[in-house]
Amino acid sequence: MITFNETPPKGTVRDWLDQQAEARGERIAYRFTDGAADLSWANLRDIARARAQGLTALGMAKGESLAVMMPNGRAALETLFAGLYGGFRVTMINLAAGNDAITYAFEHCEARFACVGAEQQAQFAATCPDGLRPMPDDLDLDAQVPLHPLSSGDDALLMYTSGTTGRPKGVVHSHSSLLAGGWTTARAHALSEHDCGYCVLPICHINGLCVSVMGCLISGGQLLLAPKFSNSRFWSDIEAGSVTWFSVVPTIISHVLHSTQDPSDAAKAKLRFGRSASSALAPEVQTAFETRFGVPIVETMGMTETAAQMLSNPLAPATRKIGSPGIAIGNQVTILRSDLSEASHNEQGEIAIRGPNVMKEYLKNPDETRASFTPDGWLRSGDLGHKDEEGYVFVTGRLKELIIKGGENIAPREVDEALYAHADVVEAAAFAQPCTTYGERVVAAVTLCAGSSVTAPDLIDICTRRLGAFKAPDTVYILEDLPKGPSGKIQRKKLADMMSST
Template sequence: SKFWSWMVDEKCSWFSAVPTIFSYLLNAEEDAQLKANLKKVRFGRSASAALPPALQKAFEARFGLSIVETMGITETAAPMLSNPLNSEFHKLGSPGIAYGNEVRVADAEGKVVCTGEENEVQVKGRNVMQGYFKNPQATREAFTPDGWYRTGDLGRMDEDEYVFITGRLKELIIKGGENIAPREIDDVLYRHSSVLEAAAFPLPDADYGQTVAAAIATRPGEEVTESALRQLCLDAMGAYRAPSKYFFLDELPKGPSGKIQRLKLTERFTD
């Protein structure tokens, strides 16, 4: 990859990438001189999808750069959350606090949930769109009765108003009536140093309605066994929430922005 040489040659002071790119950049050969060459780079910005904490720690340790995780959507025209660069206020695993708008965690009717409770992340502000072009029905469905835009993202907010994304409403795994957020499983899988890409997703199940599956792509030249990942997940979250099926792929399906598409995995592996 020419990424780092471009950063140095063009005298870049920061860069923006999706989590998949951060993961791929870790494949670069060890270069003792690289950290010194990157001293003028202030930070890297992560966007488009949730950044697994294990991946962030590995990247920062390898390259000596801080990552600022953010969150934005097309309908807000810009990032709506940002995690402060200052390490004193930075919280690992969070896209941060609201900037330039208001953000809350509430249900479809606009009832705000308690601190730490999971529900939909909603946003309100001058940066939020007025509506979808010539689609009043979609516009009505996109807003709560009191005028907040429904992002479709699941998350929780802590006592300092930092948001932690746990998944997408449409991607939620419902096993035996219990909601399981794919993001928490992804984060565990990324703890294995040989995992390049990982995504948990639902598959139909005769007994539970849905069961948990996981797709994994390993780093080039490295191997990881299903038994190792299975034990990793069992130790972290117990048998009920851990994946029951594992699929190893060369590459996981992604959209134009580089975000892994879980629903395509469900389509592919549903019998």
């Protein structure tokens, strides 16, 4: 029987899928809310092997990019594992990235073949460069050809960052770091073969792929995969799937909190915890969610470059600190001063990580790769924060998102949390706008729950009382929706650009 412990997983995704298939056979591994048939470990291994052999017979070389342009579902999952099993560099295309970014990813990764979903055919036609063609319908699934030999350091995954400050960067993960991404999750949350996760985040994003899909592969449990998040189906899916944990983002937690639906006792019967990642979770939202639903939320933090998780709050009875994404589990995290020396406890600096889950490189970008690491191997996250005496990290914001008003640094998160203190605020994001007096001024945008009568002056007043007049926003825009990336993370830069053009 496969087990995992404090040692990072060895081998390749092929090795782990083979071992899980041998150990667990016809036990169900992945289930789907859209009605697709379940996948057992043995079934998934057989499908992955047959398709990997078909791709090899097609002439695909080891480490060659295989583009995947598909939504969450059984077909996407089978394609992901087929590519990993065959030794190809699976290149997940962000369906919400926009045509320019998708075309860039296609060209940059130099893929010759793309696996395209039925509903993505038109978008593929609009973004497909010369030399890239869809996977043939007649792929030989009976090809008896030897697969490429694999080792843990070989390329496994290519995933592009959002590119909010320039061209998207192609993050390359090896089999080793990809497996370690699932392992850090499984270890932090004590996942076992008896657990069933619930994935509503896109697996073209690192959270859905590593936390949920790879976490299931490492733990040998089950995963219930939804096409996307649905507020109306959230609790019913959890009940029907006997879900024990879920991984979402703060905006989803807030939307569930502000819905009129409550989970049944059956839905909560096996649910151990919910997991929050991708951006900071406001303490007021976390506390309100836990109070209303009786479900603990474990706040975490991760990056595409770290195969998702780099920090996590531990489970009870260990200490869980509200407002912190937790401690390093399975890797090391430190705080760096501007001269790259290690900061003292409670001293603010840049959060940096070192461990088995850290990326291999940025594809075809050695300068950016070198610049992202310190000389002694720490990956610089670009996030500001401090670490307390017990090792818990507190994040204050992104270096590139700081609002510099009159020479003083204001972290947007401070303003976000003040806005979330009002019970009617569903989404909130503060950002900078140019100012002739102070250089930059504080501005924010929110969405409100249905029927709310709260006004912008009301929200400014709350921020003034909590933060002082200097940090309070000059303007609060009340919008129907805030721009978000594929994982549900609010995009401040896009919001700032939208508001500057109004």
